[in-house]
Amino acid sequence: MGAPFNYDVLDLTDEQVDAEVRVFGALTAAVRRLNEATLRTTVDHATVEEVRRQVEELTARLEKSMIPDNFGVSFTKGGRIRGYGNAVVGIRNPNAVPLTVVQDKVNGRASAEFELNALHEGPPGQVHGGVVALVLDQVFGEAAAAGGSPGMTGTLTLRYRLNTPLGPCSAEAWVDRRDGIKTIVKGELRRADGTVTVTAEGIFILPRWAREEIAKNGGTPPQFE
Numbered sequence: 264m265g266a267p268f269n270y271d272v273l274d275l276t277d278e279q280v281d282a283e284v285r286v287f288g289a290l291t292a293a294v295r296r297l298n299e300a301t302l303r304t305t306v307d308h309a310t311v312e313e314v315r316r317q318v319e320e321l322t323a324r325l326e327k328s329m330i331p332d333n334f335g336v337s338f339t340k341g342g343r344i345r346g347y348g349n350a351v352v353g354i355r356n357p358n359a360v361p362l363t364v365v366q367d368k369v370n371g372r373a374s375a376e377f378e379l380n381a382l383h384e385g386p387p388g389q390v391h392g393g394v395v396a397l398v399l400d401q402v403f404g405e406a407a408a409a410g411g412s413p414g415m416t417g418t419l420t421l422r423y424r425l426n427t428p429l430g431p432c433s434a435e436a437w438v439d440r441r442d443g444i445k446t447i448v449k450g451e452l453r454r455a456d457g458t459v460t461v462t463a464e465g466i467f468i469l470p471r472w473a474r475e476e477i478a479k480n481g482g483t484p485p486q487f488e
């Protein structure tokens with residue numbers, strides 16, 4: 264069986280990728296501001312209706328030309344990864360947290376410092392538990408990849424020990440051990456003052472189709488965003 268999804272390789276120069284990161288990254292940041300302003304604004308209803316009409320006009324301009332559906336993950340021949348739609352780190356995804364994950368390939372670790380705001384609320388003033396799982400899934404997956412054994416999330420178990428207030432937070436994950444094709448990753452989420460609020464363990468599995476591909480072609484699995 265082949266891969267159930269595709270990773271396209273595109274002929275784009277580093278300069279072209281840098282330009283799209285700059286231009287679309289700036290649009291995404293602007294839309295994120297709009298998202299938060301949509302939630303928090305106290306302007307009067309008439310202003311809200313006028314802004315809504317303007318937003319619809321702007322949206323229609325972008326909709327004039329679009330890719331058919333999701334963005335996917337592609338690579339350039341120079342090895343740049345274009346996972347712009349990723350729900351946690353995608354630079355063209357205004358719903359992404361956003362998060363910059365730092366991978367430590369020597370020690371099989373990954374970490375991120377980030378800010379969660381009113382858009383990520385669960386209990387009053389606190390981060391939604393599902394958002395925590397979303398963030399940790401990405402950071403854990405990148406730790407597995409940094410450790411040289413990437414995989415799909417098979418199981419992710421979280422223990423919510425303390426509430427996580429909205430604001431600056433950090434996440435860290437490391438490869439705890441490997442068991443054949445399974446990589447067991449451990450990690451935690453912390454408040455700005457360093458207090459651990461959530462601990463978690465994940466099992467990342469190199470899927471059967473990838474194992475078959477590697478057995479056929481030799482080599483090690485590529486690292487995906």
Ligand SMILES: CCCCC/C=C\C/C=C\C/C=C\C/C=C\CCCC(=O)SCCNC(=O)CCNC(=O)[C@H](O)C(C)(C)COP(=O)(O)OP(=O)(O)OC[C@H]1O[C@@H](n2cnc3c(N)ncnc32)[C@H](O)[C@@H]1OP(=O)(O)O
Pocket residue numbers: 400401402403404405408413414415416417418443445466468469470471472473476477484485486487488
């Ligand atoms: C050449 C290409 C390489 C491809 C690498 C693939 C992915 C890399 C991706 C990213 C890496 C980079 C950065 C990460 C960034 C973000 C992370 C987000 C990741 C996600 O957001 S990802 C979406 C959510 N995720 C899914 O959508 C998974 C759906 N699911 C499946 O695709 C299959 O279900 C799979 C692959 C899990 C297993 O399928 P399979 O056919 O390979 O498994 P198989 O039956 O052969 O079992 C083999 C051994 O795993 C044990 N096992 C099986 N399932 C288990 C489970 N769930 N938990 C614990 N252990 C499990 C068995 O018990 C056996 O263990 P034992 O050998 O000891 O008996």
